[in-house]
Amino acid sequence: MDNKLRENLKNSRSEKYIEKKQLENNYESELANFEIEPVPEVNSILPPVLPTSENKSKPITLSQSQQEIADLELILSDGLDKIYQELSLENKNTFKVKGEEVASKIQLLMLSAKIKFNDILEIIRNWLLVIPGVNRFFLEQEAKIKTDKIISWHDHNHHQ
Numbered sequence: 001m002d003n004k005l006r007e008n009l010k011n012s013r014s015e016k017y018i019e020k021k022q023l024e025n026n027y028e029s030e031l032a033n034f035e036i037e038p039v040p041e042v043n044s045i046l047p048p049v050l051p052t053s054e055n056k057s058k059p060i061t062l063s064q065s066q067q068e069i070a071d072l073e074l075i076l077s078d079g080l081d082k083i084y085q086e087l088s089l090e091n092k093n094t095f096k097v098k099g100e101e102v103a104s105k106i107q108l109l110m111l112s113a114k115i116k117f118n119d120i121l122e123i124i125r126n127w128l129l130v131i132p133g134v135n136r137f138f139l140e141q142e143a144k145i146k147t148d149k150i151i152s153w154h155d156h157n158h159h160q
Contacts, residue, residue: 075153
């Protein structure tokens with residue numbers, strides 16, 4: 001009886017194997033005959049989008065505070081392009097980050113009723129000290145020039 005059972009099992013496996021191979025062959029032949037249809041262009045499917053009041057892009061505007069900081073950064077960076085280019089990558093990053101902090105601090109000082117020239121001068125002086133090997137006379141001169149420009153800019157913008 002064991003032999004008969006083995007024989008049936010063997011035949012059953014063989015039949016399943018043959019069926020599997022036939023299915024694989026059928027699948028491969030169908031796959032070989034399969035044609036890919038071209039995909040229509042997106043423009044032919046979607047309707048054109050006409051500008052409306054809802055989808056018109058609005059110009060990006062900076063808040064007054066952001067604009068003041070941007071103006072201060074411009075004043076602070078004026079004339080320092082060559083020096084900045086000569087800095088190492090690490091010093092460039094430090095100088096830039098400190099410059100942004102300086103602009104924010106000065107902007108806060110500008111909010112007070114009485115603007116203190118010496119406070120602004122000291123903040124700028126400390127920022128310029130980030131430049132390695134900076135000449136002290138250059139540093140003092142640049143700090144005073146930038147402080148004067150900032151005071152003039154403030155007077156012009158806030159007393160119109």
